[in-house]
């Protein structure tokens with residue numbers, strides 16, 4: 001309910017307007033019928049005056065105009081609420097705890113957000129707001145006007161309501177099961193779709209697309225058959241209501257014919273008012289069922305919104321020290337039961353150029369993620385300058401750190417956005433930096449130049465170009481600590497050497513930590529730290545290690561081969 005309240009608060013003015021208009025229109029709809037009865041009876045007994053007809057005309061005019069005006073807040077809220085729920089999901093991602101983020105699958109999440117936002121809108125807009133402003137007032141006013149004409153009909157009406165509620169609750173049990181199945185199948189279908197789009201080459205080369213398409217087809221069949229079943233049950237509600245109303249209408253005609261107690265106007269008004277009293281109940285019932293089912297989708301969405309946040313992003317102390325000086329003492333970290341970093345100690349001086357080297361899975365990237373405050377360590381101490389990392393406000397830290405990640409150093413956007421995000425930088429300056437990383441030829445040959453879109457994960461660029469573009473970003477960031485996780489692994493040796501020369505020249509006063517498997521690229525670094533099974537097993541300059549450390553020699557020889 002927390003998020004629903006948040007969105008209600010955000011839209012409070014329009015919600016009030018919408019409710020006010022709804023109650024007014026419900027009154028007018030019933031008042032119109034009541035007045036119509038007077039007009040008909042006036043016609044029948046020839047007492048109808050011009051003023052009566054004019055008033056009825058005016059009532060109709062107000063009713064239709066207000067119904068038209070009602071569309072404005074209705075659409076504003078309907079679309080706004082849905083998109084507000086979607087926005088909540090991006091806000092969540094911006095603050096989510098990194099370990100929670102690692103567990104999320106993109107395809108399933110996208111579907112969960114889609115279903116959840118629609119369900120949130122339905123719960124708030126289609127159910128609660130509709131109930132308060134449409135259904136309850138319409139039912140209330142129509143019962144009042146029916147009661148004014150004939151009290152007994154009101155009791156019959158209530159018996160009908162009871163039958164409807166009992167039937168609804170029986171049918172709901174079946175619907176729950178079907179809805180759960182639809183949600184699971186939709187998330188599964190989207191999971192296959194997204195992984196097919198994202199990993200096209202993997203599936204094409206391993207000829208797995210036929211099997212992926214078959215699995216997607218099965219999920220589709222499940223969704224379609226469950227949705228059809230659900231729709232048939234929904235429609236059954238309307239048929240039951242229509243039959244009930246028909247029985248009541250015939251009953252009134254029979255009662256009027258038998259007793260001769262009712263005027264023609266009263267009979268016409270009663271039939272119209274019963275329609276007014278039952279239609280909202282029919283709608284309410286369908287909405288109530290939908291509301292119960294939407295709550296199932298919304299609950300899944302709320303679970304995602306409720307995932308743990310990284311509170312350190314905002315909380316914590318402002319930095320008053322240079323974060324390029326790092327002291328790690330007896331640090332340990334584990335993923336659930338599995339120890340990844342084991343009693344590690346390391347000091348890095350301000351301005352030092354350090355390389356992390358070691359076999360795959362030895363914990364290098366994990367240590368980097370700890371230094372970035374993404375992973376929270378369970379034991380030991382990490383000091384940046386003279387502050388403990390755990391006590392630092394991370395948003396403050398990110399102003400002083402540049403980080404190029406191993407897997408996706410660029411994002412879906414233009415070359416310019418990938419270089420400077422939203423900063424105002426002249427074109428000459430950007431082209432100058434692209435020259436430094438040997439990318440100027442690329443931009444020169446593109447019709448859109450710096451405004452060229454590079455595609456999702458930079459698919460329009462080669463691996464090495466992506467990495468060079470990401471490295472060029474460093475020129476526009478004023479950081480004290482630069483962390484490069486295999487930032488040049490996809491470049492050829494010559495390009496790597498030239499680009500790294502430029503990068504190191506630019507970073508000469510900054511602390512640089514680089515993870516590298518290609519050992520030649522870090523030959524000029526001040527110190528190389530050797531990792532094995534989450535521990536430091538050696539350190540020194542490239543030359544020292546090459547002559548004294550057998551593990552380094554093995555890594556180097558494997559590299560050269």
Ligand SMILES: Nc1ncnc2c1ncn2[C@@H]1O[C@H](COP(=O)(O)OP(=O)(O)OP(=O)(O)O)[C@@H](O)[C@H]1O
Pocket residue numbers: 102335340358359360361362363364365366367
């Ligand atoms: N989210 C996770 N949950 C569980 N284990 C994980 C998770 N992320 C990484 N690991 C494990 O932690 C270990 C260390 O991973 P890390 O990425 O730090 O290695 P690395 O030395 O950087 O390797 P590489 O050189 O291949 O990138 C690996 O064995 C990996 O399987």
